[in-house]
Amino acid sequence: MPSRSRLAACLFAAAFAASGCASLQSSDNFLGMVTPYRVEVVQGNVVTQEQAALVKPGMTRAQVRDVLGSPLLTDAFHADRWDYVFTIRRQGAEPQLRRIVAKFDGEVLKSLDASGELPAEREFVASIDTFKTSRSAPPLALSDEQVKALPVPPKAPAAAAEPIGPTRSFPPLEPAK
Template sequence: MPSRFRRPACLLAAALAVSGCASLQSSDNIFGVITPYRVEVVQGNVVTKEQLALVKPGMTRAQVRDVLGSPLLTDAFHADRWDYVFTIRRQGAEPQLRRIVARFEGETLKSVDSNAELPEEREFVASIDTFKTSRKAPPLALTEEQVKALPVPEKPAAPAAEPIGPTRSYPPLEPAK
């Protein structure tokens, strides 16, 4: 290629590359088929309706920590406040943000406030299930008929009263005095 065409061709290729990069950044997919990978970000403690029902005013800090877990935020300037923040961003699911504030007077719980309605445990699992398939998981408990159909285990042989094999005599471990 002659040198007079080389420079404009390089400039044209660079301009196309830069414009292509800008268009990729503004859209979520390429040609409607390829979507970029997005990192799943999960932060904080999942606090469900069942867990919050177990927390009552008058509980100690240790009892609250046993039920809700360690708080995500504790402030040295506000020692009477624990913040439980939960966020999740998962591809294919709606992002979630929940805040729960536990306030203490000394070592006892005064109140618990939440910014949103907390889900039950099953609702939470369903909300983050991005597969949305009808997975037919086998039941965890057996029915009466299934228990009866199980083979009966063999009874172990009774241990012999006398040791089998030669008896050995060992010298004492400590010297006689």
């Protein structure tokens, strides 16, 4: 009989230990140390304040598509409405959801409605930057002093009037008649 009580105690201890595993594991980490890899999910079109400012009522569908890109949703039942939806879930950054609705009257834009404040391009990039480092990017254009400090390129030699190298005579492409 002592073996049955020992077996029951072992089974009880195993069940107790297994029931505690659920409390140790959460969706974010395991035992506070290991975090699972999460796939970065980006869907839709990023529409910034600068892009929305370029879209004006009276523009054609093609002009709106050139500025904002192709809409994520076009509905056969609502042909005069384009939905631009943008979602992003990135590890270490706050999830984002934005909705912009373009309403048309035939082929002409009637209105552009955003479901909230659209970010500026720099604000958007800062919101998805998970490194949070102070990156100092070099300037994209040279200053006037830097342009003056550049060495003067050597002048190219004047092109010769006659071709350099052997001259060849090729037969005509079509036979003479």
